[in-house]
Amino acid sequence: MKTKLILKYSLFVVSLNLFTTILFAGGEVYTVGSRQTGMGGTSVSITDFWSIQNNQAGIALIDKIGAGIFYQSQFLMSELSCKSAAMLIPSKIGVLGLTFNHFGYELYSDMKIGLVYARSFGKYFRMGVQLDYITTTLGENYGSTSNVTFEVGIQSDVTQSLTIGAWVFNPIQVSLSDYNNEKIPAIFKLGLTWKISKDFLASIEAEKNTNLRPVFLRAGIEYSLKEKFFFRGGFSTSEEIFSMGFGLKISKLRFDVSAVMHNTLGFSPQGSLIFEF
Numbered sequence: 001m002k003t004k005l006i007l008k009y010s011l012f013v014v015s016l017n018l019f020t021t022i023l024f025a026g027g028e029v030y031t032v033g034s035r036q037t038g039m040g041g042t043s044v045s046i047t048d049f050w051s052i053q054n055n056q057a058g059i060a061l062i063d064k065i066g067a068g069i070f071y072q073s074q075f076l077m078s079e080l081s082c083k084s085a086a087m088l089i090p091s092k093i094g095v096l097g098l099t100f101n102h103f104g105y106e107l108y109s110d111m112k113i114g115l116v117y118a119r120s121f122g123k124y125f126r127m128g129v130q131l132d133y134i135t136t137t138l139g140e141n142y143g144s145t146s147n148v149t150f151e152v153g154i155q156s157d158v159t160q161s162l163t164i165g166a167w168v169f170n171p172i173q174v175s176l177s178d179y180n181n182e183k184i185p186a187i188f189k190l191g192l193t194w195k196i197s198k199d200f201l202a203s204i205e206a207e208k209n210t211n212l213r214p215v216f217l218r219a220g221i222e223y224s225l226k227e228k229f230f231f232r233g234g235f236s237t238s239e240e241i242f243s244m245g246f247g248l249k250i251s252k253l254r255f256d257v258s259a260v261m262h263n264t265l266g267f268s269p270q271g272s273l274i275f276e277f
Contacts, residue, residue: 029169029187032070032084032101034272038245038258039220040234042203044191045155045165049254049274052086052097052116055153055167055189056128059088059095060118068274075265079105094119099130107139114151124157134184136176147184149174161195165205173210185211199224214238232258239263245270252276 033050036043043054049066051058067087074080081103088097097116104110111134118128130151137144153167169187176182191205201222208215220234220243230247245258254274259267 030072030082030103032086032272033068034070034245034256034258034270035222035230035232035247036220037072037260037270038232038234038243038247038256039203039222040218040236040243041240041260042191042193042205042218042220042234044153044167044189044205045163045193046203047155047163047193049088049276050086050272051128051153052088052118053084053099053101055155055165056097056116056118056130056151057126057153057155057165057167058118058128059097059116060120060126060128060155062088062095063090065089065277066274067277068272070270070272072268072270074268075262076267076269079107081105088116095128097130104137109137111135111137125154126156127154128152132170145176147174147176149184163193163195164191165193166190185209230256239265240268 031041032053047058070084072082083102086099095118099114101112113133114130116130120126135146149170151169155165167189173183188208193203204219216238218236222232232245235242243260247256256272258270
């Protein structure tokens, strides 16, 4: 019994520390989608289904109803798993979407539900916004706290091969709790994607978190074979040194897997599935 209590307490402490340093506690803001994580975590200037979670402007040009799920096991520990789901519906006034994210386990968990709206303004500029409802729960009857915030993203096709993107999460820095004046951090991202050829893509971005001093840089590449098989790699200046991934597209179904290598804690595998109606 004592061993179980010690183990539960240790997992609780590890969860809090990892969530604070890696997932930005009180509103998890991790890169969603195995394609993006396989490319070093770059996402802000990439345009595809998972832009609904990473930069909402990226879904503005999608004209098909889609749904997807994503799972990430932090360092192969189920207690530190990240689960996401999303659905988008194109309409005459723009693209509407619904997102769901969850991190943690019984002693600590963080959930975010988002309503998304994205629209294209001509061929070269698009914008997306998301309203977030965030709930953070501590186990052992410590209770929970809920907050409302938002995120905004833009993308622009500078040329046929160059796309720039910018995105901000929680720019108003909503309070997490009254204790010690804790606030949910603001996250800023700026990136560029270069379509070098029909089959080769490169992406780079910078990220600033108001709770962390350094600016993180990320870069990734993707090579496609007959637009059915995809091979990816990337790196980051943060503790997560490099990543790799593979994708397969069959008709309306797309499956991606990836893995991220942390400097000291090892591998974190990810998997995502997308279906277009």
